[in-house]
Amino acid sequence: MAGAPEAPDAAEAADGFDAVVLAGGRARRFGGGDKPGAEVGGRPLITWVAGAAARAGRLVVVGPPRTGLPDGATFVREDPPGAGPVPALRTGLPLARAPWLALLAADLPFLRPAHLDRLLDEARRAGAPGAVLVDGDGREQWLAGCWRTGALRAALDGYGGASLRGLLGPLGPVRVALAGDVRPPWYDCDTPEALARAEDLAARPGP
Known part of the structure; x- marks a missing residue:
């Protein structure tokens, strides 16, 4: 007897999204250390970002394999490693299959699923x-956005530069400002000083 048809997964749904997290940079401003593995609030930065993308159909991490991420996470490396965000996106994007894609840095400790929902809602609307x-x-925080996957592919096909701003800016995205957050979702930890401030923000009372 044939079973009931399987429900489509998030990647196959019309409004589903995948996530590409760029986690293979050289972290020069961070002193060359393992920035995605640095902790805020007792958790590595990259696990906060993976948690924000928990509803993604597929999580693609462009960077070295690491523990503590969802079992289904896929790890790939740009060639050469640390070549920059545009080569990293070129490497990770072919693994996306959903119609939408969250393009994220690996050092956003205050990003949450509701923020990605807001970005997707604003773009669709x-x-x-x-x-x-x-x-x-x-x-604009170019590594805290959600995009139509097809639009990213088309933009990359005709782009020879190295700047994310140069790649993404001409697409004309909706600019989303989230005012009043004690811990801003766009806050990144590019330097040891920024990491220390993030730890302080994480300890403050707030929603």
């Missing part, structure tokens, strides 16, 4: 190719 968080000064 506007009929835009994507949506990106902006910081308190109104600057």
Whole structure:
């Protein structure tokens, strides 16, 4: 007897998304250490980001394999390792299969699933190719955004530069500002000083 048809997974759903996390940079401003493995609030930065993308159909990490991430996570490396965010995206994007993709840095300790939901909702509502968080000064945070996978592929096909801003800016994403957060979701930990401040923010009372 034939069983009931399987429900489509998140990657096959019309509004599903995958996530590509860039975790293989050289972390020069961080002193060359393992920035994704640095801890805030008792957890490595990259596990906070993986948690924010928990509803993704597929989690692709462009960086060295590491423990503590979901069992289904896929690890790939750009060639050469540490070549920059555009080569890293070129390496990770072919593994995405969902119609939407969250493109994320590995050092965002305050990013949560609700923030990705907001980005996706804003992009869909506007009929835009994507949506990106902006910081308190109104600057786009190109590694905290959600995009139509097809739009990213098309943009990469015709792009010879090395800047994420140069790649993503011309797509005209929705700019999403989330005011009033004690712990801003766009906050990244590029330096040891930023990491120390993140630890302080994590300890403060707030929602």
